[in-house]
Amino acid sequence: MAIVSTKAIVLSSLKYSDSSLIVKCYTEKEGLKSYLIRGVLKAKKGNIKAAYFQQLTQLQIIATHKPTSNLNTLKEVHIVHPYKTIYTDIVKQSVVLFLSEVLSKTIQEEEENLPLYSFLETAFIWLDTHEKISNFHLLFLLNLTKFLGFYPDLIDKEKLGFNLMEGRFTDATHEKLIITGNNLTLLKKLLGINFDAIEKVSFSKHERQQILQMIIRYFELHLDGFKSPKSLDILKVVFS
Incomplete structure (x- = not known):
């Protein structure tokens, strides 16, 4: 004890x-x-x-x-950080519900991980203090994969496809689980950026749904037992 x-x-x-x-x-x-x-x-x-x-x-x-x-x-x-907007803004409430469910499904380790803790702490303060947050959850999920061990390999970004199973870019676009075309363009917009850059990234409602489904699929392929969060439906309604 x-x-x-x-x-x-x-x-x-x-x-x-x-x-x-x-x-x-x-x-x-x-x-x-x-x-x-x-x-x-x-x-x-x-x-x-x-x-x-x-x-x-x-x-x-x-x-x-x-x-x-x-x-x-x-x-x-x-x-420690009393939030000002997270629990009063209906959109942010929905994002919080969704992200807390994802984190409950993905974090299992009972050991110190200071980089991950710092990422979460900073991300939620950012969410609380900014207004343009419609793409926040997308970048949060993608950047979370850095700490879970399967962030996309950014080498060969000019190739024509991205292999969701292998987490890397490829020209073998005929294989299964390969993202190409507009979906690939959407993914590239989020790669290598931080939260302050997210306000400059624009997606249509449909594109936002598309990339969220891609990222959820990416999680399912790389995390044993990960299933699409129940709160995903609420998020779809809020951002549609």
Whole structure:
């Protein structure tokens, strides 16, 4: 048993009994951790409030981590970056729902990964502080693959196709799982850029759906057991 002070990002929150929550967090120091927070839904007083555990909230926590248990306990919780728009803007709410579901499906490691934590922290602050966010989720997913180990190989970008299975560009455009033509052009617009450049990238509604489907397929091919998120349908409605 160890007492740990760390930053943490909430990935999901599940009601447990009438008054408790099980919260899954991605922590800066120890990766994925789950916490049982007893009585938080009924407590009128106390330092730990249910509102702290909305998806993608950024926290500073002091927790007891038990090597023999999947459920840990929280001693102290503070919000590090109070979001101004994420929970009040319907479009951003939908993006948050979608991304938290993707992260819950893709992050499994219970170990420190500072570059990944920093990416998530920075990305969600960017989402909160910018207005033109219709392509944010596309770039977020693509750049997340850097930390998951299958970011597209940018060598040979001038070739005529991109092989989703191999993650690289190719001229063998007749094979299965090859992106060509306009779909390839859409993908290239997102490669190698950061969030500040996303406002200059323009996609039609149809193109946005096309590239999202491509990226989801890319995840399915490279991550065992990854399935299309349920919240994808909500995202389609919001951006259509």
